[in-house]
Amino acid sequence: MDLTLKVWRQDGPGKPGEFKEYEAKGISSEASFLEMLDTVNERLVEAGDVPIEFDHDCREGICGMCGVMINGHPHGDQKGTATCQLHMRKFNDGDRIVIEPWRATGLPVVRDLIVDRSPLDRIIEAGGYISVNTGGAPDANLIPIPKPAAEASMDAAACIGCAACIAACPNSAGQLFTSAKLAHLNLLPQGQPERYKRTAAMVEKMEEFFGSCTNHGECEEACPKSISIDNIALMNRDYMMAKLKDRRKFGQR
Amino acid sequence: MTTLDAKVPAGPIQDKWTSHRFDSKLVNPANKRKYEIIIIGTGLAGASAAASFGEMGYKVRVFTYHDSPRRAHSIAAQGGINAAKNYTNDGDSIFRLFYDTVKGGDYRSREANVYRLAEVANEIIDQCTAQGVPFAREYGGLLDNRSFGGAQVSRTFYARGQTGQQLLLGAYQALARQIALGNVTLYNRSEMLEVVTHEGRAAGVVVRDMVSGEISSHSAHAVVLATGGYSNVFFLSTNAMACNTTAIWRAHRKGAHFANPCFTQIHPTCIPVHDEFQSKLTLMSESLRNDGRIWVPINPDDTRPANDIPEDERDYYLERIYPSFGNLAPRDVASRAAMRMIDENRGIGPLKNGVYLDFAEAIGRLGKDVIEARYGNLFEMYERITDEDPYVVPMRIYPAPHYTMGGLWVDYNLMTNVPGLYAIGEANFSDHGANRLGASALMQGLADGYFVLPYTIADYLVDYLNVAPVSTDHEVFKDSEREVDERMKKLLSINGMRTVDSFHRELGNIMIEHCGLARSKAGLEKALVQIPALREEFWKNVRVTGTEDSYNSELAKAARVADFFELAELMCRDALEREESCGGHFRVEHQTDEGEAQRDDVNQAHSSAWEWNGYGQAQTHIKEPLEFEYVALAQRSYK
Numbered sequence A: 001m002d003l004t005l006k007v008w009r010q011d012g013p014g015k016p017g018e019f020k021e022y023e024a025k026g027i028s029s030e031a032s033f034l035e036m037l038d039t040v041n042e043r044l045v046e047a048g049d050v051p052i053e054f055d056h057d058c059r060e061g062i063c064g065m066c067g068v069m070i071n072g073h074p075h076g077d078q079k080g081t082a083t084c085q086l087h088m089r090k091f092n093d094g095d096r097i098v099i100e101p102w103r104a105t106g107l108p109v110v111r112d113l114i115v116d117r118s119p120l121d122r123i124i125e126a127g128g129y130i131s132v133n134t135g136g137a138p139d140a141n142l143i144p145i146p147k148p149a150a151e152a153s154m155d156a157a158a159c160i161g162c163a164a165c166i167a168a169c170p171n172s173a174g175q176l177f178t179s180a181k182l183a184h185l186n187l188l189p190q191g192q193p194e195r196y197k198r199t200a201a202m203v204e205k206m207e208e209f210f211g212s213c214t215n216h217g218e219c220e221e222a223c224p225k226s227i228s229i230d231n232i233a234l235m236n237r238d239y240m241m242a243k244l245k246d247r248r249k250f251g252q253r
Numbered sequence B: 001m002t003t004l005d006a007k008v009p010a011g012p013i014q015d016k017w018t019s020h021r022f023d024s025k026l027v028n029p030a031n032k033r034k035y036e037i038i039i040i041g042t043g044l045a046g047a048s049a050a051a052s053f054g055e056m057g058y059k060v061r062v063f064t065y066h067d068s069p070r071r072a073h074s075i076a077a078q079g080g081i082n083a084a085k086n087y088t089n090d091g092d093s094i095f096r097l098f099y100d101t102v103k104g105g106d107y108r109s110r111e112a113n114v115y116r117l118a119e120v121a122n123e124i125i126d127q128c129t130a131q132g133v134p135f136a137r138e139y140g141g142l143l144d145n146r147s148f149g150g151a152q153v154s155r156t157f158y159a160r161g162q163t164g165q166q167l168l169l170g171a172y173q174a175l176a177r178q179i180a181l182g183n184v185t186l187y188n189r190s191e192m193l194e195v196v197t198h199e200g201r202a203a204g205v206v207v208r209d210m211v212s213g214e215i216s217s218h219s220a221h222a223v224v225l226a227t228g229g230y231s232n233v234f235f236l237s238t239n240a241m242a243c244n245t246t247a248i249w250r251a252h253r254k255g256a257h258f259a260n261p262c263f264t265q266i267h268p269t270c271i272p273v274h275d276e277f278q279s280k281l282t283l284m285s286e287s288l289r290n291d292g293r294i295w296v297p298i299n300p301d302d303t304r305p306a307n308d309i310p311e312d313e314r315d316y317y318l319e320r321i322y323p324s325f326g327n328l329a330p331r332d333v334a335s336r337a338a339m340r341m342i343d344e345n346r347g348i349g350p351l352k353n354g355v356y357l358d359f360a361e362a363i364g365r366l367g368k369d370v371i372e373a374r375y376g377n378l379f380e381m382y383e384r385i386t387d388e389d390p391y392v393v394p395m396r397i398y399p400a401p402h403y404t405m406g407g408l409w410v411d412y413n414l415m416t417n418v419p420g421l422y423a424i425g426e427a428n429f430s431d432h433g434a435n436r437l438g439a440s441a442l443m444q445g446l447a448d449g450y451f452v453l454p455y456t457i458a459d460y461l462v463d464y465l466n467v468a469p470v471s472t473d474h475e476v477f478k479d480s481e482r483e484v485d486e487r488m489k490k491l492l493s494i495n496g497m498r499t500v501d502s503f504h505r506e507l508g509n510i511m512i513e514h515c516g517l518a519r520s521k522a523g524l525e526k527a528l529v530q531i532p533a534l535r536e537e538f539w540k541n542v543r544v545t546g547t548e549d550s551y552n553s554e555l556a557k558a559a560r561v562a563d564f565f566e567l568a569e570l571m572c573r574d575a576l577e578r579e580e581s582c583g584g585h586f587r588v589e590h591q592t593d594e595g596e597a598q599r600d601d602v603n604q605a606h607s608s609a610w611e612w613n614g615y616g617q618a619q620t621h622i623k624e625p626l627e628f629e630y631v632a633l634a635q636r637s638y639k
Helices: A033-046 A118-125 A147-157 A164-168 A175-186 A195-209 A218-222 A230-244 B013-023 B029-034 B044-056 B094-104 B111-131 B163-181 B246-253 B286-290 B317-321 B331-343 B360-366 B368-386 B441-464 B475-494 B500-514 B521-541 B553-577
Strands: A003-010 A017-024 A096-100 A109-111 B036-040 B059-063 B184-187 B190-198 B201-209 B215-219 B222-225 B264-270 B293-297 B355-358 B395-404 B421-423 B606-611 B620-625
Touching: A017 A033, A033 B500, A118 A175, A118 A195, A118 B163, A147 A175, A147 B163, A164 A175, A164 A218, A175 A195, A175 A218, A175 A230, A195 A230, B013 B094, B013 B111, B036 B044, B036 B201, B044 B059, B044 B163, B044 B184, B044 B441, B059 B190, B094 B111, B111 B163, B111 B441, B163 B184, B163 B441, B190 B215, B190 B246, B190 B475, B201 B222, B201 B475, B215 B475, B222 B246, B222 B441, B246 B421, B246 B553, B264 B286, B264 B331, B286 B368, B293 B317, B293 B331, B317 B331, B331 B355, B331 B395, B360 B368, B475 B521, B475 B553, B500 B521, B500 B553, B521 B553, B553 B606
Parallel strands: A003 A096, B036 B059, B036 B222, B059 B184, B222 B421
Antiparallel strands: A003 A017, B190 B201, B201 B215, B264 B395, B293 B355, B355 B395, B606 B620
């Protein structure tokens, strides 16, 4: 198939950028979206030009490294699919495809389609863990966890940290990412001792970088792992409780 | 002649690790902050080691070429992690896990290391559960297990088809906590391009900031390489695009021995190649073989769709040839069996390059819901790539390069022969012999990082109390920085006619043909002519555009491929000198009448370590003899 690409090119952080058009001719419909970009890049190098930079790695939809806006949709418009899992058979011969980096103030462009997602690491560092040192953990079967609780925790833990939720949000809010990590940990018995401290710390760190949630729901639509916005409700409840609860009484049942 | 001292402690195997920990010197808690440790890589091994060191009080710097530690390729591991908990009451024990792993590795691993791995495996499950890793559970709330290849017990813990992701997130979160506490400093988008040694010891590393192109030096008391495997030497593999050999190869060039480079694993269940522009291969977890049945049509000319082929015209060849292990035969055995089917022209799919993995029977028995709960994300991944629904038609699978058992030679302390330089996880050679069993990579990465290296490193560090690391102004660092800078400038200046990928693809084709599933003397000799010629052409005719002082992934890729050429040559030499078949190394000259691997325990019961002698010089072959006191050497049988 023959395609026309309109791609955002930008030399570096803070530098001016612009759209450039590229012809992508003779692309197989069996190719993945990133393999299509590989082909375009190989041709650019052969012509002596600088290839289009984009983040990618596992190409199995799990590492969270890839992700671009495709025709205005994060990871394209196939639901529950990361950019690397998108295949050209979902496009038509002659299509014109607009490819942009994630657009959010909190995620500045590094080069071309690559953005800086380090704020997500900062949010995890603020409290996205259970504070246990290596060694001395009790037997794994000491704490039975009801299967539905373990499953709900796993549903949230499936987040790949790609930041599509932020790119999709008209407010560039980081709620879905942050709440997915909070739900993963706060739904488990192991996560209870730090539940409210964690929630307050992560929410406040998130707000340093990203906008506010106004319940558009675009994030869930864009999420390649279909993480539910129910997690945001859980987070909001826990955040409120974090401000009300007397943590000195947590030892009581 | 150099000899190798594996430093295996004396005593009965079940006491070695305990007595070794007692005999090792300790660093007093208050003194730990006086030591600096550099860790390269943030996968399971690197992240778990960095977090553990940080918790202990060491000053740690950790480097990753990704934007975040969580991207490391451990994240893509699907199936599970082994431990000998015996939660399923099927007779498992530490000794059985040890025995299965030695046997699975076709008796080419070091017994003491493997025993220790089996010994600490249970602690890993406890640790990860305490961290909040959401392992699969039974309705009673206790942990669930499933089976994996090469074992007749159910000992694999899992989190759906995303076990690697959940374990890595656990380690990453522990690491994040140490970063927040200031015990660990993270350098992201920073690629290590040289190991620096001084007076024979590891002194530090030279790294390149991938965003600014800045080259800088970092010194420390010890350097830990946790940089994974080198399957991407084959171009097409299940590894992530960025996985490479550069860190361990640069260490090799600075004197660290490279061990068993030819021991590579070809995984039986990957989605077959579909086209020549393909960039990578996708694994379908071995766990699928719990419920999936592998078959090909009996008649090579059968062109009917899979579901139209009646039961009695199908050959469930693994169940036929290996009745006791059936579809759960180990990876090397299952891969070769698939290769034989395809060689007999019984392959399926448009290119006749696959075999069927069929879930119809399991769906009939258990229902679609159960299969979806167990493997839902894998089925979805398959559907995305192939546009076929595996709930309705059988999956098509084919063997593909997946894991490398070889790596830097390390002793019992996980230290290379260069003092102060350690290799952990897939980057070392130590635990899997000639073939790794499923769900053992995650086990080894976390064992090394959480429970082995944190103890063994003190024994080395203790002698350098109050000795400052070599200054980064020292000429050994300046020379290395200059060398790295020149390497980058050289790659940019060639301005030839071919792209990096075109060279990499050609190298991969040579390797898969001559050093892949089956190897022959003639083929390896041919590869040893082709590879140096291609390498020479690369250095004359590669084209890398862009600049050195900005984000330039073509440049990074070119530097990695340059190192793959040198590694590829060593792999072929190692394969040529190992005159036997064992595990993933199958020399066509050495096979039983039934086409199984034929070991030579008289002449080949050793690990091969290769000593660097300078660019353009052949490496020296050093043998570490392998002694088996606890596992009797036998022809491996899964029948």
